[in-house]
Amino acid sequence: MxxxxxxxxxxxxxxxxxxxxxxxxxxxxxxxxxxxxxxxxxxxxxxxxxxxxxxxxxxxxxxxxxxxxxxxxxxxxxxxxxxxxxxxxMPKARPYQTNNLYAVLERQRQMEMEVKAVVQKAKRRQAGKAVPRRKAGDTSHYQKV
Structure with missing residues (x-):
């Protein structure tokens, strides 16, 4: 067959x-x-x-x-x-890129902390409890009393 x-x-x-x-x-x-x-x-x-x-x-x-x-x-x-x-x-080098959500959230948190620090500093100045600034010629890190 x-x-x-x-x-x-x-x-x-x-x-x-x-x-x-x-x-x-x-x-x-x-x-x-x-x-x-x-x-x-x-x-x-x-x-x-x-x-x-x-x-x-x-x-x-x-x-x-x-x-x-x-x-x-x-x-x-x-x-x-x-x-x-x-x-x-085609390009020779093709870098590996990802959308890292954790890095985006970390940058957002850092920006929010910076904004919060600026707002608190402005509130203290308005309340009269402003932090004294150093004079132009003063190079020391500590306040003079």
């Missing part, structure tokens, strides 16, 4: 159109052929055939790579775009 394995996740199965190739592969290979063959026939008369074939291979290579290469289910142009974005357009 014939046994056929069926994958559990059918989203990774790609539909084949022609010769076991997907639509994407057919388009990429066709574009590579449209670039490489005319280049070969134009160069064949002026340079040796082996050099023309080598130029044709290098001209067709990007089309073949875009048709065949995938990484983690993503096509090659998406992978190249991510590499370019991460290497050149």
């Amino acid at each position: 014939a046994y056929v394995s069926v994958p559990k996740d059918l989203t990774h199965v790609k539909s084949k159109m022609l010769f076991g190739l997907t639509k994407r592969q057919i388009v990429c290979f066709g574009a590579a052929l449209l670039m490489g063959l005319p280049l070969f026939f134009m160069l064949r008369g002026s340079v040796p055939t082996s050099a023309a074939a080598l130029v044709m291979i290098f001209a067709m290579l990007p089309g073949l790579l875009f048709g065949l290469c995938e990484k983690h289910g993503q096509p090659l142009e998406v992978v190249i775009g991510q590499i370019i974005r991460n290497r050149f357009t």
Whole structure:
């Protein structure tokens, strides 16, 4: 009896159109052929055939790579775009930042204490119990009696 394995996740199965190739592969290979063959026939008369074939291979290579290469289910142009974005357009250092609620509350408490001290000092001055100030030339830390 014939046994056929069926994958559990059918989203990774790609539909084949022609010769076991997907639509994407057919388009990429066709574009590579449209670039490489005319280049070969134009160069064949002026340079040796082996050099023309080598130029044709290098001209067709990007089309073949875009048709065949995938990484983690993503096509090659998406992978190249991510590499370019991460290497050149994104900032190199990404500092870790959090919204620390405790630090915000601590700053708020400190500000409230400062305001409270200023208000109490103003109330003491209004009541006539103002703290005497030092004179301009006095550098001592203690009051003179």
